[in-house]
Amino acid sequence: LERRVTLKEVAERAGVHPATVSKVLNDDPRVRVADATRRRILEIAAESGYRADWLARSLKTRRTQLVGMLIPDLENPFFAAMYRGVEEAGWQSGYNVILLNTDDSPQRFEELFASIGRGHVDGVLIATAHRDDPTIDRVRAMGLPYVLVNRRRDDEQDSWVIPDDMAGGRIAVEYLHRLGHRRIGHISGSDDISTTYTRATGFRAGMEEVGLQVDENLIVRGGLTEDLGEEAMTRLLMLPAERRPTAILAANDLAARGAMRVAYAAGLEIPDDLSVMGYTDMPLAARSRPDLTTVRVPIRTLGRIGMETLVKYAEGEPREPPVHVTLPVEVVVRHSTTRPRSA
Amino acid sequence: LERRVTLKEVAERAGVHPATVSKVLNDDPRVRVADATRRRILEIAAESGYRADWLARSLKTRRTQLVGMLIPDLENPFFAAMYRGVEEAGWQSGYNVILLNTDDSPQRFEELFASIGRGHVDGVLIATAHRDDPTIDRVRAMGLPYVLVNRRRDDEQDSWVIPDDMAGGRIAVEYLHRLGHRRIGHISGSDDISTTYTRATGFRAGMEEVGLQVDENLIVRGGLTEDLGEEAMTRLLMLPAERRPTAILAANDLAARGAMRVAYAAGLEIPDDLSVMGYTDMPLAARSRPDLTTVRVPIRTLGRIGMETLVKYAEGEPREPPVHVTLPVEVVVRHSTTRPRSA
DNA sequence: CTGTTAGCGCTTTCAG
DNA sequence: CTGAAAGCGCTAACAG
Numbered sequence: 001l002e003r004r005v006t007l008k009e010v011a012e013r014a015g016v017h018p019a020t021v022s023k024v025l026n027d028d029p030r031v032r033v034a035d036a037t038r039r040r041i042l043e044i045a046a047e048s049g050y051r052a053d054w055l056a057r058s059l060k061t062r063r064t065q066l067v068g069m070l071i072p073d074l075e076n077p078f079f080a081a082m083y084r085g086v087e088e089a090g091w092q093s094g095y096n097v098i099l100l101n102t103d104d105s106p107q108r109f110e111e112l113f114a115s116i117g118r119g120h121v122d123g124v125l126i127a128t129a130h131r132d133d134p135t136i137d138r139v140r141a142m143g144l145p146y147v148l149v150n151r152r153r154d155d156e157q158d159s160w161v162i163p164d165d166m167a168g169g170r171i172a173v174e175y176l177h178r179l180g181h182r183r184i185g186h187i188s189g190s191d192d193i194s195t196t197y198t199r200a201t202g203f204r205a206g207m208e209e210v211g212l213q214v215d216e217n218l219i220v221r222g223g224l225t226e227d228l229g230e231e232a233m234t235r236l237l238m239l240p241a242e243r244r245p246t247a248i249l250a251a252n253d254l255a256a257r258g259a260m261r262v263a264y265a266a267g268l269e270i271p272d273d274l275s276v277m278g279y280t281d282m283p284l285a286a287r288s289r290p291d292l293t294t295v296r297v298p299i300r301t302l303g304r305i306g307m308e309t310l311v312k313y314a315e316g317e318p319r320e321p322p323v324h325v326t327l328p329v330e331v332v333v334r335h336s337t338t339r340p341r342s343a
Numbered sequence: 344l345e346r347r348v349t350l351k352e353v354a355e356r357a358g359v360h361p362a363t364v365s366k367v368l369n370d371d372p373r374v375r376v377a378d379a380t381r382r383r384i385l386e387i388a389a390e391s392g393y394r395a396d397w398l399a400r401s402l403k404t405r406r407t408q409l410v411g412m413l414i415p416d417l418e419n420p421f422f423a424a425m426y427r428g429v430e431e432a433g434w435q436s437g438y439n440v441i442l443l444n445t446d447d448s449p450q451r452f453e454e455l456f457a458s459i460g461r462g463h464v465d466g467v468l469i470a471t472a473h474r475d476d477p478t479i480d481r482v483r484a485m486g487l488p489y490v491l492v493n494r495r496r497d498d499e500q501d502s503w504v505i506p507d508d509m510a511g512g513r514i515a516v517e518y519l520h521r522l523g524h525r526r527i528g529h530i531s532g533s534d535d536i537s538t539t540y541t542r543a544t545g546f547r548a549g550m551e552e553v554g555l556q557v558d559e560n561l562i563v564r565g566g567l568t569e570d571l572g573e574e575a576m577t578r579l580l581m582l583p584a585e586r587r588p589t590a591i592l593a594a595n596d597l598a599a600r601g602a603m604r605v606a607y608a609a610g611l612e613i614p615d616d617l618s619v620m621g622y623t624d625m626p627l628a629a630r631s632r633p634d635l636t637t638v639r640v641p642i643r644t645l646g647r648i649g650m651e652t653l654v655k656y657a658e659g660e661p662r663e664p665p666v667h668v669t670l671p672v673e674v675v676v677r678h679s680t681t682r683p684r685s686a
Numbered sequence: 687c688t689g690t691t692a693g694c695g696c697t698t699t700c701a702g
Numbered sequence: 703c704t705g706a707a708a709g710c711g712c713t714a715a716c717a718g
Contacts, residue, residue: 004462006695017705022697032703054461055407056695059398059710065461066441075424075626080417087444096460098409098439101430117439118397118408119347226630261632283418287569289604289632349711360689365713375687399711402694 005050013048014041021045025052058120065095067310068116069125072104076224077282078252078299079127082150085303086125093311095122102128109135122314125306129153129160130192145313147323149306152194159313159322161306163297165195168329169202169249170209172277172295175331176247177210180339181275185218185245187232187255196224196251199279203249218245222255229258237266246275246340253278253285256292260336275337290335298327348393356391357384364388368395401463408438410653411459412468415447419567420625421595421642422470425493428646429468436654438465445471452478465657468649472496472503473535488656490666492649495537502656502665504649506640508538511672512545512592513552515620515638518674519590520553523682524618528561528588530575530598539567539594542622546592561588565598572601580609589618589683596621596628599635603679618680633678641670 011018016037023031024041044050058064069086071079083099090097098116102108109128113135116124123145129136131154139146140157148160176184186203189196200219207214217239222232229250236244236259250256256278260270268274270290278285278294285292305325313319354361359380366374367384387393401407412429414422426442433440441459445451452471456478459467466488472479474497482489483500491503519527529546532539543562550557560582565575572593579587579602593599599621603613611617613633621628621637628635648668656662 007697008695018695019697019706020704023704026697028698034703037704051462053463053695055398055402055463056710057697059402059695059712060697062710064398074417074426075420077418077420077423080420080423083417083442084444087442091455091458094458096441096458099426099430099442101427112434115434115437115439119394120396120398257630261630264632284627287600287604289607350713351711361711362690362713363688366688369713371714377687380688396711399694400713402696402711403713405694 004053005048007050007052010041010045010048010050014044016041063122063314064117064120066098066117066121067095067123067125067307067314068098068100068113068121069127070100070102070109070112071127072102074099074101076254077284078280081282081299082127082303085300085305086307088300089304089307089311093308095307095311095314097125097307104128106133106135113139123147123310125149125310127151129158129194131194131197132192145310145319147306147310147313150195150302156324157322159309159319159324161302161309161323161325161327162194163302163329164326165198165329166202166205168279168295168297169199169204170206171329171331172249172279173203173206173212174210175293175333176249176275176277176337177206177212179247179275179337181247182212182340183215183218183243183245183247184212185215185220185236185248187220187222187229187236187248187250187259189221189223189251189255199249199251217243218248222251222259224252224254226254226258226261229255230262231258233259233262237262246342247277247337248274249277250279252280253282253288253292253294256294256336257284257288260288271336271338272341275340277337281332285332286334288336293334293337294332295329296332297329301327347396348391350393350395353384353388353391353393357387359384406465406657407460407463409441409460409464410438410466410468410650410657411441411443411456411464412470413443413445413452413455414470415445417442417444419597420627421623424625424642425470425646428643428648429650431643432647432650432654436651438650438654438657440468440650447471449476449478456482466490466653468492468653470494472501472537474537474540475535488653488662490649490653490656493538493645499667500665502652502662502667504645504652504666504668504670505537506645506672507669508541508672509545509548511622511638511640512542512547513549514672514674515592515622516546516549516555517553518636518676519592519618519620519680520549520555522590522618522680524590525555525683526558526561526586526588526590527555528558528563528579528591530563530565530572530579530591530593530602532564532566532594532598542592542594560586561591565594565602567595567597569597569601569604572598573605574601576602576605580605589685590620590680591617592620593622595623596625596631596635596637599637599679600627600631603631614679614681615684618683620680624675628675629677631679636677636680637675638672639675640672644670
């Protein structure tokens with residue numbers, strides 16, 4: 001490994017004390033340095049290609065410019081996209097991020113959390129939160145800066161950046177209602193996760209707003225994967241034809257795809273026999289057959305703002321009161337939805 | 344942030360010198376310590392929850408247990424899956440990884456490479472290699488350990504872990520030939536990337552082996568995305584019907600999906616009018632409609648072995664001669680391929 | 687078998 | 703305006 005230039009060497013070449021070089025290079029505001037010396041130091045540092053050794057610096061300052069990020073599963077394209085936003089913001093502020101998959105297991109969370117940067121990250125971005133997630137209390141107790149992204153806990157003291165899923169559920173229903181649907185179903189996700197819980201709540205609120213009564217038989221527990229969407233749709237298809245929904249809103253695009261596959265296999269045409277609406281607008285939504293009408297969540301932005309907030313905390317901005325950012329969502333109309341047959 | 348126990352404190356409590364504690368805790372083989380003292384130190388360290396400060400240690404040892412990984416695009420599910428293998432191996436050996444997307448841009452590679460761990464990673468895993476990629480020479484010149492994963496350069500001095508794409512191209516052709524296909528096409532990728540280049544070479548070798556002549560009109564440049572697969576298939580469909588292929592092998596599953604979509608839109612039935620074969624066996628291959636016959640690449644294993652190799656290098660194992668691992672691939676038969684109509 | 691000494695490369699009081 | 707001194711928490715060579 002090639003030898004690196006050290007502070008001391010720069011100091012020697014400039015004929016000054018290392019401390020002076022340090023002050024100049026970090027342009028310490030509380031210290032006045034003669035313009036001539038400053039220029040000389042700057043010049044020598046530049047030409048010798050000096051770059052501070054961050055290990056040494058970190059040992060002193062106790063800050064590493066390294067943060068951890070805990071996500072459920074990178075193979076879910078949603079999180080991969082979110083990471084892009086995180087990376088982008090990190091790059092701009094000079095932070096690197098260590099990415100870890102927990103598979104949504106609390107035990108794995110604990111293990112990984114303990115391992116991140118061996119205790120030397122300046123903060124952590126958490127995309128694995130459950131509404132009631134005690135593991136996060138431990139993070140807070142440590143005093144380590146953290147920001148929840150995409151999912152929040154019920155605890156208002158956390159800082160978070162989330163999509164406006166309440167509005168999302170509502171506008172999805174409004175859209176389907178406007179098309180003429182009256183029997184609208186919902187493939188929900190876990191009540192334990194804020195996103196899916198809030199989408200379901202928004203769904204109910206939307207139904208009420210447009211004056212429709214919720215038929216509890218049309219709300220089935222699914223999840224955020226294709227498999228769980230399939231299962232849920234299968235159960236929905238067990239209803240007698242006249243009691244089935246003419247349109248459904250899925251917890252996310254993956255579940256919507258699973259639902260479509262099952263519906264299709266059962267001989268239904270989409271959207272003619274059944275309108276299917278996704279949620280999130282992952283890249284695959286536009287590539288499905290038919291392409292999915294969905295609620296667009298600004299995925300990268302979620303990651304970007306989350307990271308920006310975390311960096312501010314890491315750099316000492318006050319963490320009280322907590323930051324709560326809710327990003328707007330919108331309906332994206334494609335071809336998996338249409339007017340109901342009867343209309 | 345909660346105060347951490349230091350080596351010195353443990354030493355004081357144990358009534359020994361800090362250096363002794365260090366030796367015991369790292370169980371330095373070249374040093375003998377009385378069993379009684381050792382036990383006492385271990386006990387005190389355990390009960391006080393002592394954990395070495397890796398910044399301090401790293402400053403001394405010049406090793407951080409941190410590696411970088413450069414990938415083209417995390418949103419491509421292939422790389423997300425590969426990262427899982429990397430993470431797994433990293434976890435087992437106590438290494439963390441900083442993940443960076445280059446979008447296959449050399450400039451971005453340079454920038455990011457310079458930024459990783461601000462010069463303090465113990466090695467780097469490179470999944471962005473092009474066959475003739477000068478940027479990697481710079482990594483080698485620095486003396487930093489590195490391993491290429493999935494893609495190799497033409498330079499035999501690199502260490503790499505790749506799939507056996509030569510065999511893959513061959514067995515794909517053999518399989519299609521055995522089904523009765525004679526007009527077999529290939530949607531290729533860039534010649535500049537070893538995987539796609541080698542797949543194409545394997546394709547040609549396979550054709551020769553089964554005694555078929557390659558029709559150059561049936562080999563069209565596509566790429567590794569759905570869009571590029573669509574484009575390529577569109578061009579193939581411009582051929583008069585009797586000169587079109589009855590089966591095609593795509594550069595990967597994504598391209599195969601794009602091809603299927605276009606073929607389908609053009610009124611072709613898959614597999615009856617056209618057999619389509621993918622490559623890689625990403626999760627989405629099994630979820631396509633119809634589900635894709637493909638060549639399975641052990642994706643996670645690629646990442647795992649790559650990381651294991653890198654860790655060995657980081658821990659001082661000799662890097663000469665370079666390690667060249669080629670992982671076996673196999674045909675996975677699903678429903679996007681069948682016998683040709685004529686047969 | 688254990689202690690001493692001397693840093694790793696940097697920042698940060700505190701003097702001058 | 704600049705220098706001296708001290709030390710972050712650990713490891714490694716060398717004594718004893």
